[in-house]
């Protein structure tokens with residue numbers, strides 16, 4: 001095994017250069033993130049929709065309860081991993097993005113990871129928390145350059161790390177505006193990672209680690225991407241089939257049962273492609289006769305369902321998946337879902353990845 005790089009993200013250095021990707025709704029909650037942080041990686045809670053089954057959520061107070069739920073999740077993960085590195089994944093497209101970022105910072109998170117839209121205002125929302133590292137997710141050097149310029153100009157701040165997520169294999173919403181980008185080799189990690197490392201060295205002239213995400217499963221994948229200059233990996237799908245993952249048992253079983261033909265890329269209500277399982281809900285959506293539950297909370301700043309009644313309420317569909325409803329849920333997956341064969345433990349995955 002090649003030597004592992006040291007991944008320093010702002011003031012935080014996890015024992016291992018492995019980030020567990022944020023997975024909403026409630027797939028990576030406080031249990032999974034706490035277990036990963038305790039094992040020496042970066043544990044990431046996904047902030048989206050944490051209110052959905054909170055005892056104080058009454059159907060009308062979603063944003064207030066989300067803020068509370070974000071804070072509670074950070075504190076619960078911290079209890080599980082007092083010395084670990086914890087991140088909150090806040091999607092820039094969320095209506096309450098600013099509140100979620102602030103709540104995570106106030107509650108003592110170490111890192112904010114932010115994608116699903118360019119997180120142009122992130123430094124503003126986190127400005128009172130200089131120890132909190134800010135990490136955007138991009139799929140191209142062009143997007144990284146836009147963020148670097150804007151953050152530099154407006155806030156005098158650079159990203160503390162940059163995650164490159166390839167739409168070719170990743171789970172959930174993909175960093176692609178068009179369907180054809182999802183299979184475009186120009187967006188492969190093998191192409192974007194070295195280009196981004198070079199851009200940071202030659203143009204930004206700063207020490208910003210590049211973290212690769214999408215389709216990474218084992219140590220061989222890690223060593224390959226480290227050899228191209230990445231200093232960390234972010235993995236989502238692999239951490240779903242763990243005892244500690246916060247998703248319901250049916251969600252995990254869907255991963256174990258999935259075969260390649262079950263994986264589909266759809267246009268999500270947000271207007272970007274997303275990779276998901278072709279369950280009864282997605283089959284109906286593809287056929288054009290999906291029935292949506294009512295809008296849960298106007299939680300997105302761009303949502304086709306809210307704007308014109310087409311597509312479906314993605315929040316409700318993701319909550320249904322988390323709760324394990326195979327008929328009505330939206331089960332996001334990465335292409336590696338076909339490799340999920342059994343329930344593992346977070347410690348077991350780390351043992352295999354880092355020989356610990």
Ligand SMILES: Cc1cc2nc3c(=O)[nH]c(=O)nc-3n(C[C@H](O)[C@H](O)[C@H](O)COP(=O)(O)O)c2cc1C
Pocket residue numbers: 020021022023024025027046048089091114115116137165169170171172173213214215216234235236237238331332333334335336
């Ligand atoms: C079920 C699921 C939900 C996800 N939700 C989010 C999310 O809320 N925010 C986000 O930035 N990325 C999300 N992702 C992407 C992951 O954080 C991660 O970057 C990606 O899955 C990496 O690819 P891999 O699954 O092949 O390891 C999600 C992925 C999955 C599988």
